[in-house]
Amino acid sequence: MKTKIIFIIGVSGVGKSTVANLLSKKLQVPFFDGDDFHHEKNIKKMASGTPLNDADRYDWLQSLNELAIKHVKAKTSCIIVCSALKQAYRDILSHQIEKYSEWVFLHGSFDQIKKRLDNRKNHFMSSELLKSQFDTLEEPTNAIKINVEKSPEHIVEIIKNLSNNKSEFGLFGLGVMGKSLSRNLANNGVKLSLFNRHIAGKEENIALNFKKEFPELATALPFDDIAAFVNSIQQPRKIMLMVNAGKTIDLVIENLLPYLTKGDILIDGGNSNYNKTKERHDYLKSKNIYFIGAGVSGGEEGALRGPSIMPGGNEETYKKIQPFLEKIAAKDENKLPCCSYIGPEGSGHFVKMVHNGIEYAEMQLLAEVFTLLKNLGKNPDEIAAILESWKAIENSYLLEITIDILRKKDGEDWLIHKIMDKAGNKGTGNWTTIATAQLGIPSTMVASSLFARYISFFKEERITVSTYFNTNDLSLNLNSEEILKAYQFARIINHYQGFKLIKEASNRNNWNINLSELARIWTNGCIIRSDLMTSLVTTFKTVDNILHEPEIIEKLQALKPFIKKVVTEGIVNEVAVPTLTDAISFLNSFSKATSSANIIQAQRDYFGAHTYQRTDDTSGKFYHTHWAKN
Ligand SMILES: NC(=O)C1=CN([C@@H]2O[C@H](COP(=O)(O)OP(=O)(O)OC[C@H]3O[C@@H](n4cnc5c(N)ncnc54)[C@H](OP(=O)(O)O)[C@@H]3O)[C@@H](O)[C@H]2O)C=CC1
Numbered sequence: 001m002k003t004k005i006i007f008i009i010g011v012s013g014v015g016k017s018t019v020a021n022l023l024s025k026k027l028q029v030p031f032f033d034g035d036d037f038h039h040e041k042n043i044k045k046m047a048s049g050t051p052l053n054d055a056d057r058y059d060w061l062q063s064l065n066e067l068a069i070k071h072v073k074a075k076t077s078c079i080i081v082c083s084a085l086k087q088a089y090r091d092i093l094s095h096q097i098e099k100y101s102e103w104v105f106l107h108g109s110f111d112q113i114k115k116r117l118d119n120r121k122n123h124f125m126s127s128e129l130l131k132s133q134f135d136t137l138e139e140p141t142n143a144i145k146i147n148v149e150k151s152p153e154h155i156v157e158i159i160k161n162l163s164n165n166k167s168e169f170g171l172f173g174l175g176v177m178g179k180s181l182s183r184n185l186a187n188n189g190v191k192l193s194l195f196n197r198h199i200a201g202k203e204e205n206i207a208l209n210f211k212k213e214f215p216e217l218a219t220a221l222p223f224d225d226i227a228a229f230v231n232s233i234q235q236p237r238k239i240m241l242m243v244n245a246g247k248t249i250d251l252v253i254e255n256l257l258p259y260l261t262k263g264d265i266l267i268d269g270g271n272s273n274y275n276k277t278k279e280r281h282d283y284l285k286s287k288n289i290y291f292i293g294a295g296v297s298g299g300e301e302g303a304l305r306g307p308s309i310m311p312g313g314n315e316e317t318y319k320k321i322q323p324f325l326e327k328i329a330a331k332d333e334n335k336l337p338c339c340s341y342i343g344p345e346g347s348g349h350f351v352k353m354v355h356n357g358i359e360y361a362e363m364q365l366l367a368e369v370f371t372l373l374k375n376l377g378k379n380p381d382e383i384a385a386i387l388e389s390w391k392a393i394e395n396s397y398l399l400e401i402t403i404d405i406l407r408k409k410d411g412e413d414w415l416i417h418k419i420m421d422k423a424g425n426k427g428t429g430n431w432t433t434i435a436t437a438q439l440g441i442p443s444t445m446v447a448s449s450l451f452a453r454y455i456s457f458f459k460e461e462r463i464t465v466s467t468y469f470n471t472n473d474l475s476l477n478l479n480s481e482e483i484l485k486a487y488q489f490a491r492i493i494n495h496y497q498g499f500k501l502i503k504e505a506s507n508r509n510n511w512n513i514n515l516s517e518l519a520r521i522w523t524n525g526c527i528i529r530s531d532l533m534t535s536l537v538t539t540f541k542t543v544d545n546i547l548h549e550p551e552i553i554e555k556l557q558a559l560k561p562f563i564k565k566v567v568t569e570g571i572v573n574e575v576a577v578p579t580l581t582d583a584i585s586f587l588n589s590f591s592k593a594t595s596s597a598n599i600i601q602a603q604r605d606y607f608g609a610h611t612y613q614r615t616d617d618t619s620g621k622f623y624h625t626h627w628a629k630n
Pocket residue numbers: 172173174175176177178196197203242243244245248251252269270271272296297298299300426
């Protein structure tokens with residue numbers, strides 16, 4: 001048996017000593033009655049009929065705490081009986097041994113206990129005295145709570161089962177991701193507690209029914225009661241939250257807090273905003289609870305078979321959950337887990353956010369490729385066949401799933417023809433675009449793919465506007481090979497922009513993010529895994545800016561004529577290719593030693609006296625011109 005100190009607590013007459021005695025025999029561990037540890041002066045005071053005050057109790061509780069510490073140091077368990085009616089008393093009892101302490105709270109109604117006391121021979125307790133105990137009682141939130149209506153033997157059996165059967169890890173929220181991650185944890189031998197909320201008539205017995213559905217969850221403990229869920233987990237508890245980002249996370253944290261104890265760890269595995277993650281980390285720290293913001297990527301299937309995991313926060317805290325996360329993570333080509341400590345604060349959620357920003361642009365590029373090929377007269381099966389042939393050169397998870405999507409039939413037609421062309425979003429692309437603007441990094445492709453989704457959303461207005469503008473007969477002068485090369489070019493720029501944003505955020509916040517390691521954990525499990533990502537693991541070992549890497553420069557040079565042609569053909573023939581366009585526009589701007597910004601500076605100085613620097617003065621001095629004609 002793991003070393004533990006079992007405190008049996010409750011008001012007088014609840015049967016603590018009887019239960020402790022039986023439990024001590026059952027578990028073969030010693031039992032100590034707290035009353036035997038009162039100091040001489042306390043005994044005298046009580047004998048004189050004066051109730052003890054908190055100062056009197058302090059030394060007594062401390063001596064019980066010393067007794068418990070002595071047992072923990074000797075790696076032996078014991079049972080201690082003490083009324084411990086207030087939380088402050090329990091804090092003294094478990095000081096420095098919180099993670100070894102288990103609480104059993106025996107309870108009953110006032111009348112029930114009074115009757116038990118009255119039935120005891122040689123024992124009298126006035127109603128007032130018992131009432132004062134009930135008034136003092138602050139119910140523990142982290143205890144095994146048992147009603148004393150049950151027989152002592154039954155109570156001992158319950159304690160024994162619950163105490164021996166604690167889970168190693170808790171999963172809160174059994175939606176798409178929570179269910180898959182739970183099964184993944186269980187498949188990896190983790191003893192789990194599962195929780196989903198109860199909403200009468202709507203969300204009932206979710207955890208229990210889910211457990212029954214999958215054999216790997218046979219030993220998992222299902223709950224829809226928060227207190228019971230938390231109490232079923234070994235301390236310090238490790239609880240992963242897989243709920244919707246935003247106010248739900250805050251709500252869930254507040255719901256959990258009363259039951260958590262010092263040192264417990266909450267892991268937010270959702271797509272939370274990185275700024276909020278830092279705030280939550282600091283808030284929970286003030287409550288002695290640790291918080292890790294872990295980005296998880298891989299969708300439903302990845303979460304089950306092995307996602308990519310991006311944990312951020314305090315590194316020492318991360319080490320405590322590392323074995324669990326590494327177990328369930330995807331493995332790279334060298335069988336190493338696609339899970340790595342990212343850095344402090346909200347850095348884990350920041351990189352997950354940018355991952356999604358890259359994902360937005362990768363998805364949009366494939367959508368534009370599809371549109372171009374469709375405009376060349378290809379049907380979905382023919383487009384799928386072309387994309388299939390690209391796998392040998394430019395493979396990625398998103399390319400693979402797009403091929404599957406294009407081949408899916410719905411009756412005689414292809415399903416893709418029946419899917420409404422209005423793209424949804426849950427916020428991460430929006431936040432990435434905000435971050436690029438805030439940090440002053442030109443990650444233009446995330447922004448254009450986000451705005452492409454927003455444009456798509458105005459379906460009804462698009463239909464109306466389409467009647468105002470006659471589209472000429474399309475005659476795209478392109479072939480699939482040229483489209484592939486344009487796509488390859490745009491993917492490199494997209495990855496450059498995404499990693500550049502991460503590098504800048506890392507520098508500004510002192511996160512010290514290792515880009516090669518980040519690329520490595522994105523080589524499997526996540527949505528943006530690809531051959532290009534695998535090659536970047538090596539590239540980032542020597543440079544942290546791929547635009548300065550000779551091989552990449554050479555590749556971009558070779559691909560550039562094709563993206564120019566594809567984008568030109570798209571624009572001339574009115575085929576919307578905003579993200580392909582942004583890729584080449586970006587390089588057109590970024591690869592010029594001189595830009596048009598001199599005009600901007602002159603305009604700013606003209607109307608707002610914002611000043612400008614001169615190309616013929618290298619000192620960096622700022623000038624102002626009196627522009628208006630006199
Ligand atoms: N789906 C995906 O591909 C990915 C999702 N994510 C992120 O993971 C997180 C979870 O996503 P996903 O599993 O898809 O979402 P789902 O909508 O499938 O599940 C949400 C879960 O949160 C619970 N929940 C919602 N509101 C509350 C509340 N007020 N109190 C308690 N529980 C609540 C739901 O319970 P109930 O069932 O009772 O409503 C459900 O268990 C999100 O942050 C998402 O962005 C990250 C990577 C991939």
